[in-house]
Amino acid sequence: MNTQISSIIDMPATESEPVVMGIDLGGTSVKLGLLQGEQIIARTSILTNEYDQPRDAFIQARRFAEQALTSAGYQFEQLQAVGLAMAGVIDEATATLMETANLRAWHGIGFYRELQSVFGKPVAVINDANAAALGEACYGEHPADSLTFLTLGTGVGGGVIVGGRPINGEHGCGGEIGHVTIEYGSDARRCGCGKPGHLEAYAGAGGIVRSAQELLAESSQESLMREIDDLTSEKIADAAEAGDKIASQVVRQTAIYLGRAISMLAHIADPDVVLLGGAVTFGGHATSTGRGFLRSIREENARLSLQQIGTTIEINFASLGNDAGMLGAARHASQIAFR
Numbered sequence: 001m002n003t004q005i006s007s008i009i010d011m012p013a014t015e016s017e018p019v020v021m022g023i024d025l026g027g028t029s030v031k032l033g034l035l036q037g038e039q040i041i042a043r044t045s046i047l048t049n050e051y052d053q054p055r056d057a058f059i060q061a062r063r064f065a066e067q068a069l070t071s072a073g074y075q076f077e078q079l080q081a082v083g084l085a086m087a088g089v090i091d092e093a094t095a096t097l098m099e100t101a102n103l104r105a106w107h108g109i110g111f112y113r114e115l116q117s118v119f120g121k122p123v124a125v126i127n128d129a130n131a132a133a134l135g136e137a138c139y140g141e142h143p144a145d146s147l148t149f150l151t152l153g154t155g156v157g158g159g160v161i162v163g164g165r166p167i168n169g170e171h172g173c174g175g176e177i178g179h180v181t182i183e184y185g186s187d188a189r190r191c192g193c194g195k196p197g198h199l200e201a202y203a204g205a206g207g208i209v210r211s212a213q214e215l216l217a218e219s220s221q222e223s224l225m226r227e228i229d230d231l232t233s234e235k236i237a238d239a240a241e242a243g244d245k246i247a248s249q250v251v252r253q254t255a256i257y258l259g260r261a262i263s264m265l266a267h268i269a270d271p272d273v274v275l276l277g278g279a280v281t282f283g284g285h286a287t288s289t290g291r292g293f294l295r296s297i298r299e300e301n302a303r304l305s306l307q308q309i310g311t312t313i314e315i316n317f318a319s320l321g322n323d324a325g326m327l328g329a330a331r332h333a334s335q336i337a338f339r
């Protein structure tokens with residue numbers, strides 16, 4: 001397979017700053033990037049399902065690195081470290097994938113060993129949500145040494161950065177914000193993990209659809225959503241944007257749950273910035289529904305939190321999109337290699 005260098009920033013590499021590589025291993029694609037300081041000098045992505053083994057994907061990544069470094073006037077020797085971001089629970093000592101919804105065939109493989117044998121460089125492995133948090137903290141529109149990141153999608157993931165470094169915790173569960181409990185009643189929903197009342201059961205894509213179905217069943221009010229068979233969080237966002245009252249109520253309810261979770265986290269980590277990324281942000285800054293969603297989250301956090309953190313913490317949408325994980329992986333590699 002040919003690796004295309006999809007872009008080389010028109011800035012020649014300088015001798016002084018080291019080059020690091022970030023690899024973001026996703027269920028669909030593997031994003032690769034070479035960074036020098038804050039500058040991406042080359043990037044590309046390859047398809048995950050073209051590789052039976054992670055080793056084959058890493059060999060392809062190395063080929064890309066060699067080719068891109070040559071184009072930038074470098075040699076492969078000048079690559080200082082490689083960082084890998086991946087989904088799931090990772091054993092820190094060996095970087096073995098312990099638990100994940102995707103990439104089941106890759107379970108039980110020690111990724112440090114594989115990466116090191118392919119690249120022959122210092123390597124670092126990091127959970128993808130922590131990587132995205134680190135990427136946003138270092139390269140996003142709201143950089144901060146202390147930042148909490150929530151990724152809203154099918155699941156709710158998260159990363160907590162304190163003092164410029166991600167908190168992984170003693171069991172690999174630090175920053176697992178989706179599993180914070182926000183409902184305690186006997187009728188609290190079950191999370192995908194099996195436990196009751198977790199944020200993900202309310203603010204994940206499936207949870208949002210369920211909220212809509214419950215509100216539709218309780219109400220006799222007209223709603224555009226009654227005509228939709230396969231309701232999704234995107235269609236709920238569209239209905240809300242078209243002025244649908246029940247859909248707007250779903251958005252607000254989701255915001256309230258997120259505001260509760262953020263308030264809880266704010267009293268533990270007291271970050272400068274809290275960012276919301278992922279696909280389920282109801283349009284983000286681009287729609288009035290998205291902006292209203294953000295406003296409601298801020299209001300709920302302010303309502304529940306100590307005054308010092310109720311309004312001073314910057315709560316906003318993330319800015320790096322799909323690049324955050326790759327950038328964070330590269331940053332993590334430089335933290336490990338140059339500490």
Ligand SMILES: [Zn+2]
Nearest residue numbers: 179191193198
């Ligand atoms: Zn859970």
